[in-house]
Amino acid sequence: MRRTELFRAGPFRLALGFATALSVGMLLIFGFIYWQTSEVETRRMQRDLVQEAAVAAQTRDDILLYQLQVRIMSDYHRVTVAAWFDADGKRRYGNLDALPPDLPIDDKGHRLDIQTNDARPPQPAILAAAKRADGGTVVLGRAMDELLALQRVVARTLIAGLLPAVALVLASGVLGGARARRRVQTVQQTIGRIMGGDLRERLPLSGNRDAVDQLSARVNQMLDRIVHLLDEIRAVGDNIAHDLRTPLSVMRAKLERGLAAEEPEELRRGAEAALADLDKAFGMITALLRIAELEDSRRQAGFTTVDLAEVASEVFDLYEPLAEAQGVALAREDKGPLFVTGDRDLLIEAVANLVDNAVKFTPEGGRVLIRSGMGGIGGEAVPVVEVSDTGPGIPVAERAAVVRRLYRLDKSRHIQGNGLGLSLVQAIATLHGFKLVIDGNDLGAVIALICGAADGEALGNPAVWP
Amino acid sequence: MPASDTIAHLHLVEDEPDMAREIVTSLEARGYSVSHSVTAAAALEVLRADRSVAVVIADRMLPGGMDGLDMVQELRDEGIATPILVLSALGSVDDRVRGLNAGGDDYLTKPFAVAELVARVEALRRRPPDTRATTLRVGSLEMDLLSRTVRRGEREVPLLPREFKLLEYMMRRPDQVITPAMLLTDVWNYRFVPQTNVVDVHMGKLRHKIDEMGELPMIHRVRGAGFMLRAAD
Numbered sequence: 024m025r026r027t028e029l030f031r032a033g034p035f036r037l038a039l040g041f042a043t044a045l046s047v048g049m050l051l052i053f054g055f056i057y058w059q060t061s062e063v064e065t066r067r068m069q070r071d072l073v074q075e076a077a078v079a080a081q082t083r084d085d086i087l088l089y090q091l092q093v094r095i096m097s098d099y100h101r102v103t104v105a106a107w108f109d110a111d112g113k114r115r116y117g118n119l120d121a122l123p124p125d126l127p128i129d130d131k132g133h134r135l136d137i138q139t140n141d142a143r144p145p146q147p148a149i150l151a152a153a154k155r156a157d158g159g160t161v162v163l164g165r166a167m168d169e170l171l172a173l174q175r176v177v178a179r180t181l182i183a184g185l186l187p188a189v190a191l192v193l194a195s196g197v198l199g200g201a202r203a204r205r206r207v208q209t210v211q212q213t214i215g216r217i218m219g220g221d222l223r224e225r226l227p228l229s230g231n232r233d234a235v236d237q238l239s240a241r242v243n244q245m246l247d248r249i250v251h252l253l254d255e256i257r258a259v260g261d262n263i264a265h266d267l268r269t270p271l272s273v274m275r276a277k278l279e280r281g282l283a284a285e286e287p288e289e290l291r292r293g294a295e296a297a298l299a300d301l302d303k304a305f306g307m308i309t310a311l312l313r314i315a316e317l318e319d320s321r322r323q324a325g326f327t328t329v330d331l332a333e334v335a336s337e338v339f340d341l342y343e344p345l346a347e348a349q350g351v352a353l354a355r356e357d358k359g360p361l362f363v364t365g366d367r368d369l370l371i372e373a374v375a376n377l378v379d380n381a382v383k384f385t386p387e388g389g390r391v392l393i394r395s396g397m398g399g400i401g402g403e404a405v406p407v408v409e410v411s412d413t414g415p416g417i418p419v420a421e422r423a424a425v426v427r428r429l430y431r432l433d434k435s436r437h438i439q440g441n442g443l444g445l446s447l448v449q450a451i452a453t454l455h456g457f458k459l460v461i462d463g464n465d466l467g468a469v470i471a472l473i474c475g476a477a478d479g480e481a482l483g484n485p486a487v488w489p
Numbered sequence: 490m491p492a493s494d495t496i497a498h499l500h501l502v503e504d505e506p507d508m509a510r511e512i513v514t515s516l517e518a519r520g521y522s523v524s525h526s527v528t529a530a531a532a533l534e535v536l537r538a539d540r541s542v543a544v545v546i547a548d549r550m551l552p553g554g555m556d557g558l559d560m561v562q563e564l565r566d567e568g569i570a571t572p573i574l575v576l577s578a579l580g581s582v583d584d585r586v587r588g589l590n591a592g593g594d595d596y597l598t599k600p601f602a603v604a605e606l607v608a609r610v611e612a613l614r615r616r617p618p619d620t621r622a623t624t625l626r627v628g629s630l631e632m633d634l635l636s637r638t639v640r641r642g643e644r645e646v647p648l649l650p651r652e653f654k655l656l657e658y659m660m661r662r663p664d665q666v667i668t669p670a671m672l673l674t675d676v677w678n679y680r681f682v683p684q685t686n687v688v689d690v691h692m693g694k695l696r697h698k699i700d701e702m703g704e705l706p707m708i709h710r711v712r713g714a715g716f717m718l719r720a721a722d
């Protein structure tokens with residue numbers, strides 16, 4: 024792992040921020056302790072010394088001498104300053120050789136570097152001086168080395184506590200960053216393999232349900248969907264190749280026969296028949312492209328309010344003459360206007376395809392009924408257009424398959440058509456968020472377009488994907 | 490089959506050489522004179538100079554930054570009203586292409602039958618004069634647009650609303666080949682072609698009503714192309 028990558032890793036940055044906050048916090052705490060120990064303690068000592076010096080200035084000579092002696096002799100740590108000078112500055116008693124020249128005699132505490140006669144180097148001390156009635160001066164003081172020692176301890180504690188803490192935080196950041204980085208790398212490698220063509224590969228899940236896991240799970244779902252679609256496309260491709268091969272080979276045979284014919288009229292007939300086959304093949308390609316276009320377009324911008332009863336009546340008018348010519352009774356039943364939101368042209372196309380199929384598969388003397396009204400499968404009623412016929416029906420086992428592209432029931436092979444009608448209807452239904460339901464029995468098929476999200480399934484919800 | 494006295498001059502804009510050669514040959518075989526250019530810019534040069542061009546046939550996808558639709562726009566901006574037939578690939582029929590049908594121009598998706606191409610060219614070439622006339626007349630056939638009645642000679646022809654619309658469309662375009670696709674887009678306003686050729690059945694019913702037994706036929710089926718309404722005598 025390169026260093027720049029480490030520092031870019033999220034966890035490391037987080038740790039860095041945390042370490043900074045920790046440092047600032049600890050510095051504040053120790054700053055407060057330091058201030059407490061030095062300032063407050065110094066002030067207390069100053070106050071005591073000023074009071075004691077003032078009392079000493081009033082004390083009788085012999086008692087003062089005694090008190091100073093006790094003070095110095097009981098000071099095992101040699102931190103006490105105590106001295107008594109007479110009016111002309113000569114020392115009467117004490118551990119100072121002379122009155123410190125820079126010590127003002129003003130009943131206040133002062134901080135000075137002082138040298139006692141214990142022959143130590145000058146050290147900081149707090150001193151207070153008071154004038155006696157006879158003009159003498161009493162100086163009391165205390166060396167600050169205890170305080171300084173305390174401050175040093177505080178500083179050491181700070182360093183000893185803060186440095187390991189910061190180091191620990193940063194180290195965990197580095198480790199966390201490296202781990203996150205490793206997971207991302209694994210994901211990247213997996214994606215690389217998938218992009219290389221191995222679509223069966225899936226992203227690894229750590230099992231701790233964190234953000235990366237959730238994302239990976241979603242990506243895996245997406246891959247499942249893509250594989251499913253690819254399989255479908257492959258199947259369609261196979262079907263197209265198969266279904267195109269038939270008209271193409273027939274076409275070839277016809278052209279060959281035409282070319283070999285003696286009569287020019289025969290050649291002409293062969294060419295015409297081949298042209299008709301070619302148109303059939305083009306029709307199939309057109310329908311496939313149309314389905315692809317519908318499945319691609321997620322746009323519903325052109326949607327308006329459409330009256331399903333009007334759609335049904337439009338399709339009825341279009342197919343009535345055809346049904347009549349084929350000896351099929353086309354009937355219509357509606358219960359007044361039935362409004363849905365959709366694309367009028369596409370809905371007409373969908374219903375027209377259903378009726379087209381029904382008329383095609385219904386034998387002479389049969390009946391096709393277009394019905395529009397409220398209905399649906401369980402739950403609340405939604406607008407429904409239903410086309411029922413008295414044809415051979417669609418076997419239960421094949422109902423899911425018939426909406427697939429190019430799927431044709433064996434018993435319908437002799438009937439003209441390209442096996443794309445229901446796929447087209449399905450594509451239009453999906454675009455609208457509608458449902459195509461195939462029902463009926465061997466006395467006829469009933470195909471319904473349920474025009475509402477009956478199960479409360481929202482449009483575009485992946486759960487609706489087939 | 491240009492019916493007018495002079496030879497109609499067409500201009501084709503198509504960049505694929507094979508496709509261009511086929512279209513030019515087919516149209517010339519049917520009596521048109523056809524010039525050809527490869528880019529929209531070159532076509533604009535031709536059209537600015539030569540106002541005798543009756544119809545422009547332009548591929549939608551053209552090289553050189555200007556496609557067929559841009560060319561329509563440019564021509565109209567320059568005040569050149571020559572009608573245009575745009576050839577569009579199957580998958581690229583969007584609203585802009587469909588808009589051509591409303592604007593006096595037309596579109597056709599590839600692949601197309603030459604008969605369809607010729608029918609569209611003829612329809613554009615002889616755009617029906619948008620007269621305020623309330624009566625249409627073709628031979629002995631007479632349509633009153635106000636009372637919505639049709640007579641052939643003395644005989645009244647009872648028509649359903651859809652049949653009336655079909656006949657009106659044909660009477661506005663006499664002696665022209667009208668294809669089922671044209672009827673679906675212009676009379677039914679559909680964008681799709683039904684699997685079964687329902688238009689044929691509708692036309693068959695109309696024909697039975699117009700041409701009764703013993704009368705000379707007026708509605709003719711044109712093999713491989715569509716239908717034509719022609720005065721009987």
